Amino acid sequence: MRQGRSPDSLVARGLVALLWLAVSATSALADPLVRTLKGEVVGVEAGPLSVFRGIPYAAPPVGPLRWRAPEPAEAWTRRPARTFGPACIQPVSAAQDAAFGAIGIQSEDCLTLNVWTPVPNSDAGLPVMVWIHGGGFVSGAGSLPAYDGSTLARQGAVVVTFNYRLGPLGFFAHPALDEAAPAGPVNFGLLDQIAVLEWVRDNIRAFGGDPRNVTILGESAGAQSVLALFASPIAQGLFQKGIAQSPYGLPSHSPSEARAVGIEVARALDLDGENASLAALRGVPAGAFASISGRGRSLAPSLVFGDAALPAPILDRFEQGQSAAVPLVIGNNSNEASVAELFGIYPASLVERLGVARIGVRLLFPEATDDADLARHAVRDAVFGAFGKRIADLHSRRAPAWRYYFSYLPERQRGTEPGVPHGGEIAFVLGTLAVTPAYRDIHTAADDRMADRMTAYWLSFATTGRPEPTGEPVWLPSTAAQSRTMEFSDPPELRDRFHDRRLNILIGVITLLGNLIGHERPPGE
8 A cells, every 4th residue: 555755745845846946936027027128028137248138129021021020019018038039031041051050940920129238227328239130131130049149238338139020021112002002002021110210219229329429330131131120211210229230232122123023933833923912922931032033033143122111222312411410330342242243243244244345444543453353352341341431431421431341351361262251340340250150169369359349349339420430540521521441450559541542433433333233143143
């Protein structure tokens, strides 16, 4: 016959249970909790930081909300914010995974953001840095390891990363949409970014941030987004500074061009092209949009002008003095042509297409060793350098602008790489060398020191509106009349009229180059 437990045994087990409950309660109380306008969020402690992941900033853009401006998220009582939300729908990219980290789970329900803060206290008043990921408006996520906000947060900033709608789900025009909402939005992903900034305005104080001291920053399509937000009339007042890392001078699409692409997208989905109904388009499983490929079926890597978010091309808005009059940092890397083929640009064939003009282009780049090297230099300066200088020159009439050129190559890549590739500066400015796949196994003490310098410059700008960290070389703003560029080499050096002669020439012929680039074909086609 089974013996009953002794009273002593029951007491002992009861004490263990009470102890476990006490430990659990203490652990739960240790988790950081912040009250947002939609409800409480419970994050995690990460050393000296509090981290909140996967906070919805808008309603899921699914069903009838597909291709609609972001709607407010529903309220909640208390929500765990310990894990990143899914990435937005996108093609799988082995190159992106290898460079910045794996995307992981994808979903159309992806409009979430993440916050790193050293002081989740409404009295802290810390500078806020909102990172906008790149990826040609077709890929990327705020959860990638390369974009981790820990380093900048440990140095005194509140850092926000987020997801926004991508590809045809984020940037789309079609006759069925025109019929449902005449003159309606096309840049849904850009509207998502504006919704994030509105969330920051309304909620970031509770996380320790100052909503009156917000810096937007991003790379590639993220940098293009920064400039688009500067140019957007409905984003005005939502940020006080901007950093554009490697924006590019590829033209925006007109509404008619975007509509033509949308019709081709519908055909790729086995729908009736321009006659496809909105119900049919919204009924397509989200994952199907990730596999659409082929010429004429993508707007990437450009935005569309002509809606409320971007009423005119970015450059036009700057030329007309209609961009946000707030401080701007802008620049590019030494080997931006590394991304050319992803942009539909084939450097070697571009040089061939120049024909006799190749002689004049070669005179602009006497350092080029052969046609391949000439193509790298020409694409870098025509697509990135000249555009960045033009924007800086225009913007300096309204607010201070600082230009940079990032040429610091990690020690173990010297002699094997022709320069810093597109996106190669991100791990330095965000201080993520140790967790970025491309650098975590090769970075040296010298590379770490360079990263410390870069984060200091970026944090100084975010804090004060001027990139003037203590003990570092002085970086003066640039104007068309007094052109200055900080070359981030080892050590950083402020240069007068750096590459100005050829950049000014390229600005003068940028339309010609844009037309050549716009008609590029892969070699052999």
